[in-house]
Amino acid sequence: MPKFTIVAGARPNFMKIAPIIHAFQRQKKAGIEVGYRLVHTGQHYDKKMSGDFFEQLSIPEPDANLGGGGGTQAEQTAAIMVAFEKELMENRPNLVIVVGDVTSTLACSIAAKKLQIDVAHVEGGIRSGDLSMPEEINRMVTDSITDHFFTTSEIANVNLRKAGVPEERIHFVGNTMIDTLMAQLPNFRKPQGEMFNHLRPGNYFVMTMHRPANVDQEHSLKAMIDAILEGIGGLSIVFPVHPRTAKNLQNLGINAANLLLCEPLGYLEFNYLVKNAKGVITDSGGVTEETSVMDVPCITLRDNTERPETTLLGTNELVGTDPKKLKPYLDKIMKGEWKHYQGIPFWDGKTADRIVDTLIKTYS
Incomplete structure (x- = not known):
């Protein structure tokens, strides 16, 4: 055996x-x-x-x-x-x-x-x-x-x-991650908590950032958050955040009413938010796979990706780490002009x- x-x-x-x-x-x-x-x-x-x-x-x-x-x-x-x-x-x-x-x-x-x-x-x-x-x-x-x-x-x-x-x-x-996504899709559930109650499908963004290049340099973190808040036109943005990053944000005095900071979420809750989001902003590779299959617009704050198929056939765009480059991509999402998922083999x-x-x- x-x-x-x-x-x-x-x-x-x-x-x-x-x-x-x-x-x-x-x-x-x-x-x-x-x-x-x-x-x-x-x-x-x-x-x-x-x-x-x-x-x-x-x-x-x-x-x-x-x-x-x-x-x-x-x-x-x-x-x-x-x-x-x-x-x-x-x-x-x-x-x-x-x-x-x-x-x-x-x-x-x-x-x-x-x-x-x-x-x-x-x-x-x-x-x-x-x-x-x-x-x-x-x-x-x-x-x-x-x-x-x-x-x-x-x-x-x-x-x-x-x-x-x-x-x-x-x-x-x-991709076994997509096996899990498809199996769990019917079980997705809205996270509990007052901050999530007012969220309506297609009317908010989700963000994940954890790479040191994005979250550990306070000046660039502030510039990026400011550019995002400016580009989403007052819509809410949910940011499940690592305690270290939360502290950095606090030190910078970033306290916008529509920036919803929360603890890391469970798989079912996080993907409920992603599935129903207007768009996702991330520096994670795995999130780009899930957004692609769920046909949700995705902006990646990195200069490279190990998953180029998500940019070629998926909904991901590689924007880089310069906050000045963000606006045209956010404008596209806000206007509903984003590309759609074309299907990735297997x-x-x-x-x-x-x-x-x-x-x-x-x-x-």
């Missing part, structure tokens, strides 16, 4: 592993002999960042929690590697499945390969070309030692071929089944 270990650690991972676990569960119900363990590295360890996701996405409690949160990136990587090596020595699988591009992805790939255990990378081949992003280093190192690449786009396939990866190791399957809600089918055939 083939045995697989599925790794998750940070908030973006949970949306990506949920459909894979559900696909394994379906195989077992169908009488296929397969074993899997879910290992939570503990990279994100507070309730809002991980606990809610297990409940909302129907993910079973992990078989192991490595408690690898906190510290610098190097300390976190080392703690996860040490704990995951021990986990693998006690419960050796045929293959380790890692997803995305977080610290856990890198650390667990290295630990597995040093024990001569195969690695499958879900979202392999993604590149931004920006080595100032820790995620780009995580992607490059993970892909350099991966055995099976499960890719989200033809662009990722091309990146891998250019790196010399043999065709038989590249599996173009689609982003159809069936990606996880394709992944699990491939793994069971390969390792049975």
Whole structure:
């Protein structure tokens, strides 16, 4: 019987592993002999960042929690590697499945390969070309030692071929985040709280910003927020905000009545707001995938993206980090002149089944 270990650690991972676990569960119900363990590295360890996701996405409690949160990136990587090596020595699988591009992805790939255990990378081949992003280093190192690449786009396939990866190791399957989105769409729910009561569909914006380049430089943060508030014509903008960023905003004296700051939201609540928003302003890669499939206008405050398919076939526009460039894009959204989603191949809600089918055939 083939045995697989599925790794998750940070908030973006949970949306990506949920459909894979559900696909394994379906195989077992169908009488296929397969074993899997879910290992939570503990990279994100507070309730809002991980606990809610297990409940909302129907993910079973992990078989192991490595408690690898906190510290610098190097300390976190080392703690996860040490704990995951021990986990693998006690419960050796045929293959380790890692997803995305977080610290856990890198650390667990290295630990597995040093024990001569195969690695499958879900979202392999993604590149931004920006080595100032820790995620780009995580992607490059993970892909350099991966055995099976499960890719989200033809662009990722091309990146891998250019790196010399043999065709038989590249599996173009689609996007498991979209599996989760499609499965959970009927369950989206309005967040509770007075600030959300007056929001009407198509009459507010949603913003997420977390990259240090955008939130840690107080002068540029103020300039960006001012440009956004000026461009949205008095509409409300919901900003689920990290405590550090909230403090920066407070220090800057930014206190507009239509800037609605809230704590990070659960998956169902956040995507309810996104689905019904007039537009989204973000510096996150994953949000651009969800806005595209839900056909919601999306502005990305970055100079590059590891998901160019969202700009080519989706609703995403790469605007950069200069606040002066924002106005024409916001004007387009306000006038209802934004481009629409054209459909991205295999982003159809069936990606996880394709992944699990491939793994069971390969390792049975």
